[in-house]
Amino acid sequence: xxxxxxxxxxxxxxxxxxxxxxxxxxxxxxxxxxxxxxxxxxxxxxxxxxxxxxxxxxxxxxxxxxxxxxxxxxxxxxxxxxxxxxxxxxxxxxxxxxxxxxxxxxxxxxxxxxxxxxxxxxxxxxxxxxxxxxxxxxxxxxxxxxxxxxxxxxxxxxxxxxxxxxxxxxxxxxxxxxxxxxxxxxxxxxxxxxxxxxxxxxxxxxxxxxxxxxxxxxxxxxxxxxxxxxxxxxxxxxxxxxxxxxxxxxxxxxxxxxxxxxxxxxxxxxxxxxxxxxxxxxxxxxxxxxxxxxxxxxxxxxxxxxxxxxxxxxxxxxxxxxxxxxxxxxxxxxxxxxxxxxxxxxxxxxxxxxxxxxxxxxxxxxxxxxxxxxxxxxxxxxxxxxxxxxxxxxxxxxxxxxxxxxxxxxxxxxxxxxxxxxxxxxxxxxxxxxxxxxxxxxxxxxxxxx
Amino acid sequence: xxxxxxxxxxxxxxxxxxxxxxxxxxxxxxxxxxxxxxxxxxxxxxxxxxxxxxxxxxxxxxxxxxxxxxxxxxxxxxxxxxxxxxxxxxxxxxxxxxxxxxxxxxxxxxxxxxxxxxxxxxxxxxxxxxxxxxxxxxxxxxxxxxxxxxxxxxxxxxxxxxxxxxxxxxxxxxxxxxxxxxxxxxxxxxxxxxxxxxxxxxxxxxxxxxxxxxxxxxxxxxxxxxxxxxxxxxxxxxxxxxxxxxxxxxxxxxxxxxxxxxxxxxxxxxxxxxxxxxxxxxxxxxx
Numbered sequence: 001x002x003x004x005x006x007x008x009x010x011x012x013x014x015x016x017x018x019x020x021x022x023x024x025x026x027x028x029x030x031x032x033x034x035x036x037x038x039x040x041x042x043x044x045x046x047x048x049x050x051x052x053x054x055x056x057x058x059x060x061x062x063x064x065x066x067x068x069x070x071x072x073x074x075x076x077x078x079x080x081x082x083x084x085x086x087x088x089x090x091x092x093x094x095x096x097x098x099x100x101x102x103x104x105x106x107x108x109x110x111x112x113x114x115x116x117x118x119x120x121x122x123x124x125x126x127x128x129x130x131x132x133x134x135x136x137x138x139x140x141x142x143x144x145x146x147x148x149x150x151x152x153x154x155x156x157x158x159x160x161x162x163x164x165x166x167x168x169x170x171x172x173x174x175x176x177x178x179x180x181x182x183x184x185x186x187x188x189x190x191x192x193x194x195x196x197x198x199x200x201x202x203x204x205x206x207x208x209x210x211x212x213x214x215x216x217x218x219x220x221x222x223x224x225x226x227x228x229x230x231x232x233x234x235x236x237x238x239x240x241x242x243x244x245x246x247x248x249x250x251x252x253x254x255x256x257x258x259x260x261x262x263x264x265x266x267x268x269x270x271x272x273x274x275x276x277x278x279x280x281x282x283x284x285x286x287x288x289x290x291x292x293x294x295x296x297x298x299x300x301x302x303x304x305x306x307x308x309x310x311x312x313x314x315x316x317x318x319x320x321x322x323x324x325x326x327x328x329x330x331x332x333x334x335x336x337x338x339x340x341x342x343x344x345x346x347x348x349x350x351x352x353x354x355x356x357x358x359x360x361x362x363x364x365x366x367x368x369x370x371x372x373x374x375x376x377x378x379x380x381x382x383x384x385x386x387x388x389x390x391x392x393x394x395x396x397x398x399x400x401x402x403x404x405x406x407x408x409x410x411x412x413x414x415x416x417x418x419x420x421x422x423x424x425x426x427x428x429x430x431x432x433x434x435x436x437x438x439x440x441x442x443x444x445x446x447x448x449x450x
Numbered sequence: 451x452x453x454x455x456x457x458x459x460x461x462x463x464x465x466x467x468x469x470x471x472x473x474x475x476x477x478x479x480x481x482x483x484x485x486x487x488x489x490x491x492x493x494x495x496x497x498x499x500x501x502x503x504x505x506x507x508x509x510x511x512x513x514x515x516x517x518x519x520x521x522x523x524x525x526x527x528x529x530x531x532x533x534x535x536x537x538x539x540x541x542x543x544x545x546x547x548x549x550x551x552x553x554x555x556x557x558x559x560x561x562x563x564x565x566x567x568x569x570x571x572x573x574x575x576x577x578x579x580x581x582x583x584x585x586x587x588x589x590x591x592x593x594x595x596x597x598x599x600x601x602x603x604x605x606x607x608x609x610x611x612x613x614x615x616x617x618x619x620x621x622x623x624x625x626x627x628x629x630x631x632x633x634x635x636x637x638x639x640x641x642x643x644x645x646x647x648x649x650x651x652x653x654x655x656x657x658x659x660x661x662x663x664x665x666x667x668x669x670x671x672x673x674x675x676x677x678x679x680x681x682x683x684x685x686x687x688x689x690x691x692x693x694x695x696x697x698x699x700x701x702x703x704x705x706x707x708x709x710x711x712x713x714x715x716x717x718x719x720x721x722x723x724x725x726x727x728x729x730x731x732x733x734x735x736x737x
């Protein structure tokens with residue numbers, strides 16, 4: 001009963017969105033087709049250029065640190081466009097408001113920041129405009145393969161990548177030198193380093209992991225796992241596939257052996273532990289240097305960057321974090337909104353973003369020698385971007401997130417998180433996560449693991 | 451037996467005193483931590499022990515930074531909170547007083563029904579109603595306006611219940627009859643006679659309403675998406691969440707100093723209105 005009603009409501013919402021878009025297209029004498037009702041279609045960017053010329057007013061929700069500067073620069077360049085910038089919250093607060101406004105049918109911004117992991121959740125029910133209608137598929141070559149894949153859901157293109165987060169191993173060289181630890185190239189060496197470090201100093205840990213859904217999914221991604229597959233209303237979830245097993249095979253050693261610190265990420269305690277050597281390494285996204293430089297001042301000069309350890313010694317990594325800017329279906333001026341997105345993440349907007357310490361998704365910037373060969377004082381003069389840009393080219397292909405990834409992340413602590421707490425088998429935790437996700441997906445009107 | 455000792459000279463129990471002292475420490479340590487932490491820079495917060503001063507004394511620069519960060523948005527949030535409290539909690543108290551008095555002193559059809567609805571309303575937490583309220587306000591076009599916070603704040607079932615119970619005992623029927631015989635209208639009787647007798651109850655209700663409006667978090671969180679309408683609670687959380695994820699910019703020192711500044715008005719309100727509060731709480735207990 002419930003399943004049906006929810007399913008129907010979803011369809012109604014999606015249908016309403018389709019109708020709304022069709023109406024907008026009609027008003028503009030639209031030459032474009034609505035791809036949500038059929039396969040991918042490509043249009044041209046004429047409508048976008050015309051909208052930019054005509055001007056108007058749009059609203060932009062984002063928590064990107066450079067957003068305000070970008071909006072100012074955009075309005076200076078296009079004085080006839082007014083962009084109302086709103087920081088509606090970080091992460092989940094932002095998504096809650098966005099979801100509420102979508103549900104209510106009004107109040108959503110024209111353009112919103114959406115993390116890659118959350119994109120399918122907004123794109124698949126039809127809340128975002130497909131940018132193929134403006135011919136944005138022509139920009140494919142400007143972005144890394146992994147971020148270009150991340151802004152797609154099905155055949156639709158729902159944004160342009162703002163940044164990327166290819167993972168690398170950040171390590172505290174001072175701690176490594178003190179205890180005679182070599183930089184691990186494989187995960188086996190990493191586990192050995194964890195044992196050696198913790199035995200030498202019981203207060204020090206190789207890394208912290210109290211159970212983080214984003215980290216887990218990225219690690220399974222790196223191991224070659226593809227636990228989530230979506231095709232229309234059909235979803236398959238398999239958190240016991242080869243990649244997932246490969247990851248738990250390594251990570252169980254650390255969790256069951258009590259070799260990882262339980263300090264939760266992004267807390268004051270965590271920032272402190274990064275500075276004082278309690279946490280010796282961080283396998284995380286390439287955007288981390290900006291955060292460390294501004295917020296872990298005590299770690300200056302101590303940290304270095306190395307490629308991610310792998311299972312077989314061959315280079316392979318995954319993406320962790322990163323966002324896109326998307327145009328909402330609710331937008332009354334989607335062509336102008338699309339023009340703003342194009343400026344932000346393809347044209348002049350990229351520079352202020354990089355200046356604020358962001359890590360690019362644009363191949364031109366990733367190849368720019370001024371960027372690649374820049375020595376970082378914080379990292380002891382190391383040219384860290386050489387490591388990080390190389391990582392951007394080694395991202396394992398074929399990953400996708402669930403169309404209800406935000407919900408999945410929110411229940412991760414009640415399932416896999418329990419395995420972390422009791423220092424027990426992660427496979428059992430992943431199993432209970434999967435069971436909960438299958439149940440929820442079916443309630444939401446999907447066909448999960450039929 | 452303790453019941454035999456005179457109430458004027460209560461016997462001292464070392465055990466109870468000890469327990470009380472422990473409890474006092476338990477409640478004061480977080481406050482002490484807040485005070486000490488507000489004197490630290492962001493770096494000191496991460497590098498020095500929590501329950502003592504840091505290397506530098508940054509209390510005043512923290513206050514200055516808190517008040518000026520993001521073009522002084524903190525002051526804007528403070529102003530919003532005051533507005534929501536004055537209009538929302540003030541209005542809620544006025545409505546609860548008038549309605550409580552009316553229900554206590556007038557007999558009319560449907561009183562029992564009102565009582566049943568009221569008890570039901572007290573039992574439902576406001577948080578559970580936040581999302582339906584949001585959808586309703588969204589249809590009215592009132593989200594993202596101050597009314598989205600003020601109108602729901604005007605409704606205080608608990609305050610109404612409190613005033614109803616209080617008015618039943620505090621305002622004698624005989625007095626109202628005397629006022630009527632002397633020719634005072636009902637409205638005049640309410641404002642000149644009843645209101646004074648109800649004062650302790652009103653203050654109690656006001657305090658409850660002020661505290662709940664001042665601390666209101668979930669409703670403004672979902673109703674508002676414009677930061678310049680936020681109250682302090684939502685604004686400070688936004689500052690705190692800024693420390694998360696890609697592009698994290700932690701400003702814990704400002705979050706802590708902001709929290710300290712946020713509780714100061716509440717502490718003052720409690721100290722000033724404490725005696726009303728006490729007399730209100732025990733009202734009707736000896737009858």
